[in-house]
Amino acid sequence: MIKQLARALLVGAALAVASLAGAQDWPDRPLKLVVPYTAGGQFDVVARMVAERMQRTLGQPVVVENKPGGATLLGADYVAKSKPDGYTLFYAGANAFAIAPHLFAKVPFQRGDFETISLVSELPMGLVVSGQLPVRTLEEFVAYAKANPGKVNFGTSGSGGAQHLLCELVKDRAGIDMVHVGYKGTSQVLQDLLPGRVSAACDGLLAYAPHAKAGAVRILAVSSAKRLPALPDVPTFAEKGLPDATVASWGGIMVPAGVPAPVRARLVEAVTAAASAPEVQQRIASDAAVPRTTTPEEFDAVIRADHEKWGDVIRKLGLAGSK
Structure with a gap:
């Protein structure tokens, strides 16, 4: 029994060391930022600005890939099923996490399939x-x-x-x-x-x-x-x-659940630095939006509050489960 416990502890320690070593090498190739809208729209333009600035911090390109459709659920589902290694990011909005769970009878992923990094902007309409x-x-x-x-x-x-x-x-x-x-x-x-x-x-x-x-x-x-x-x-x-x-959407970056903590921390640093750059914030404001960065915990709180708010709107309109 003692030998088995010792062996389990050694295996766990080895895995932790391997994970940390991998995190220290990260990123060693380009990252992908999935935008669930077509190119040229407000989400896409801001996402590309942030991606370009992130490259300066991470030393690797951040390539924007547009995956529109299904009220942003197609792109979200793609990221939810991606490997949680920090190389696939999602430019998320309220649709996938605050609206779809109320509006659609079935959503192909769970909120728990994602972890937050930071908000980038609030998007009045x-x-x-x-x-x-x-x-x-x-x-x-x-x-x-x-x-x-x-x-x-x-x-x-x-x-x-x-x-x-x-x-x-x-x-x-x-x-x-x-x-x-x-x-x-x-x-x-x-x-x-x-x-x-x-x-x-x-x-x-x-x-x-x-x-x-x-x-x-x-x-x-x-x-x-x-x-x-x-x-x-x-x-x-x-x-x-x-x-x-009086409602708003928002844009922010999330990752599949399970990304190693050191990698997630570096992503938080890179995204907040990119979104806080004066030229990025000026561009967001000039594009009739509101720049805003957050901690992951603050981002989580925004999602919870919007989930409740949009759920109330959808129920009042009689649209719950209508899609």
Whole structure:
């Protein structure tokens, strides 16, 4: 018995030493950062900035790989099933961890399949309408939709995500009838929004801001608690009498559960350094988002709070388990 115990302790110690040695050599090859959205959208742009800065800290390239689809569940599932060696990272948002567990009858992974690294930004969203639509304010949009029931549609980058739920909230609270059209990503939404094939969109605002300046689209309201410095003339939903639409998504980096503690610690250091760089924070703010870094524990708390908040929204809308 004593010999068996001693042997088990020796094996455990050997494994710990091997793990530590491997962690000291890490990284010795490029890392992969999986983004569950198409290229060019707000998540993708910020992820690429952070990936480039992480390379400076880690000494290895961090390659962004886009895996859109399934309200971000496809990308999340891919990472959940990846080897927990610190070489595969996930640029996570609220959709996979705070929304999907309530909205979908079955999700192919568990929250426990992931460990947090750090938040990068909070992502307020907005209601954007085509310049072809004869409205300039949220009040005019609501009046137009009520006068044309069932004829107004809205596009989002996927069914069941935060963007979709924001428009459903507006639809419910304003008492209007709109038809949802799901797309793979923001660029596809814009392709139909600009010529007016879809009337409106709920989304992060990075890709829409240049078109708003050109008059091709109009941003009617934002979902943040306060007006965004990058869009000072755009009112909040709360200002317009829709306080329930004060919601936000977020972007942050996670890894498959089981990554060795020393490797996870180095990732925390690299991500927070990258996301805290002045040029990155300035770019995030200029893109109508809010820069924010956290400890893993703080990130965990954000997920728990948003899981409860979005669950309440989904239940009130009668959408629980509807997908």
